[in-house]
Amino acid sequence: MRTARWLGPIVALGLMMGLVAAPFDTASAESNGGVRVMPLGDSITEGTATPGGxxxxxxxxxxxxxxxxxxxxxxxxxxxxxxxxxxEGHPGWRIDQIHANIVNWLNTYQPQTVLLHIGTNDILQNHDVAGAPNRLSALIDRITTTAPNAEVFVAQITPLGWSEGDAAVNRFNAAIPGIVQAKVDAGKNVHLVDMHSALTAADLDDGVHPTAAGYDKMAAVWYAALQSVPGSIGTPGNSTEIVGAQSGRCLEVTGLGTANGTGVQLWDCWGGSNQRWTYTAGKQLVVYGNKCLDAQGRGTGNGTAVIIWDCNGQANQQWNLNANGTITGVQSGLCLDASGWGTGNGTKVQLWTCGAGQANQQWTRR
Known part of the structure; x- marks a missing residue:
C-alpha cells in the first residue's frame, strides 16, 4: 500500500518515539489503594506536548x-x-504493538478499569488502515479474556488537524460503535466513549496531540463516562481509615481534637471523624474536611512528631502512599512510624527512616 505523502514527517516522529519508549521501573509505581485504572494507548495517553495529558x-x-x-x-x-x-501510554505505538504486550500488563497491574484510546498511529503510519478496526476488535477481546471482570472503555479517537487525516480517523471511528456493541451483546463489560466530537482542530497543538485545554476536554469526557458506569471508579466519598499493619489500630487525631498542633496516635478503630482521612490530588491526608496531616515544624529528622494543621499546600503536608504499604513524607522522605514499635492505644505516630519491611511503618486504607 502506498504511503501518503502527508504521513512522512509524522511517521518518522511516531517511530522515533516508539523506539525510545521503555518500561518505567515498577518499583517507582504509586498506589493509594484505590480502584485500579489503566490509561492505555499511545502518545495521547502519555501526554505528548503536555506531559501527563x-x-x-x-x-x-x-x-x-x-x-x-x-x-x-x-x-x-x-x-x-x-x-x-x-x-500505559506508549508514543508511536499502534494497535498491534499494544496487543502484543497487553496480557503481561493486565496480569501485572490487574486493573479494574481500562481506558483505551488507540489507533492514531495506525493511521499516521498508514499501517493497513482498512484492517485497523479488526485489530481493535481483537485487542478488546484479548483484554476482556485476560481481565473478564474489568470495565473497558473504548474511545473513538481524537481528530487529526488536516482533512485527509481526519477523514481516515472518521472511517476508523465509524466502525467502533458496532465493535463495542458486539462485545456488549456477548456479555462483555465494554463501553463506547465518543472522544472525537469533544475536540476540534483548534484543540490540537501540532495537528495530532491536543493542547493542554484539549487534553482537559478529554479528561471531562473520560470522567463523565466513568461516572456513568457504577463501580468503574468505586463510590464517591473517599475518606478511609488508615490501619497499622502491626497493631491493627487506626491512625487518629488524639482526643477528637481539632486545634492546630493536635497530635496523632494509634487507637482502636471505631469509625469516628477523627479516624477518617481523605487523600487528595495534592497528596494531602485531610481529616475533618479542612485539617491536614503535618510534619510538625516542617521537621525532616527522625522523631519528628506528626500532627494536624490547617491545610496550606506545603511539602510537610504532602504524603506518598506507596505500593509497599508505607506512607512517606514528600519533604522528608521519612516513613510514618508507630513510635517504638508500639501497638497499644495511645501510641504516638512520628517520622522515622524507612526500614525494609518494618510492620510499624506499614499501613492499609479501608
Whole structure:
C-alpha cells in the first residue's frame, strides 16, 4: 500500500518515539489503594506536548469528586499536579504493538478499569488502515479474556488537524460503535466513549496531540463516562481509615481534637471523624474536611512528631502512599512510624527512616 505523502514527517516522529519508549521501573509505581485504572494507548495517553495529558484533569476530577482511584501501568510521567503518574501510554505505538504486550500488563497491574484510546498511529503510519478496526476488535477481546471482570472503555479517537487525516480517523471511528456493541451483546463489560466530537482542530497543538485545554476536554469526557458506569471508579466519598499493619489500630487525631498542633496516635478503630482521612490530588491526608496531616515544624529528622494543621499546600503536608504499604513524607522522605514499635492505644505516630519491611511503618486504607 502506498504511503501518503502527508504521513512522512509524522511517521518518522511516531517511530522515533516508539523506539525510545521503555518500561518505567515498577518499583517507582504509586498506589493509594484505590480502584485500579489503566490509561492505555499511545502518545495521547502519555501526554505528548503536555506531559501527563488528559490524566491530569481526570485525576483532579476524580479526587475532587471524592473517588479513590489508582492509575496503574509500566510508564510514569507528568507534573506534580497529577497525583498519580502511572500509565500505559506508549508514543508511536499502534494497535498491534499494544496487543502484543497487553496480557503481561493486565496480569501485572490487574486493573479494574481500562481506558483505551488507540489507533492514531495506525493511521499516521498508514499501517493497513482498512484492517485497523479488526485489530481493535481483537485487542478488546484479548483484554476482556485476560481481565473478564474489568470495565473497558473504548474511545473513538481524537481528530487529526488536516482533512485527509481526519477523514481516515472518521472511517476508523465509524466502525467502533458496532465493535463495542458486539462485545456488549456477548456479555462483555465494554463501553463506547465518543472522544472525537469533544475536540476540534483548534484543540490540537501540532495537528495530532491536543493542547493542554484539549487534553482537559478529554479528561471531562473520560470522567463523565466513568461516572456513568457504577463501580468503574468505586463510590464517591473517599475518606478511609488508615490501619497499622502491626497493631491493627487506626491512625487518629488524639482526643477528637481539632486545634492546630493536635497530635496523632494509634487507637482502636471505631469509625469516628477523627479516624477518617481523605487523600487528595495534592497528596494531602485531610481529616475533618479542612485539617491536614503535618510534619510538625516542617521537621525532616527522625522523631519528628506528626500532627494536624490547617491545610496550606506545603511539602510537610504532602504524603506518598506507596505500593509497599508505607506512607512517606514528600519533604522528608521519612516513613510514618508507630513510635517504638508500639501497638497499644495511645501510641504516638512520628517520622522515622524507612526500614525494609518494618510492620510499624506499614499501613492499609479501608
Amino acid at each position: 488528559y490524566r491530569i484533569g481526570l485525576w483532579q476530577r476524580l479526587a475532587g469528586g471524592g473517588y479513590t482511584t489508582d492509575f496503574v501501568g509500566s510508564q510514569f510521567n507528568g507534573p506534580g499536579s497529577l497525583g498519580d503518574h502511572d500509565h
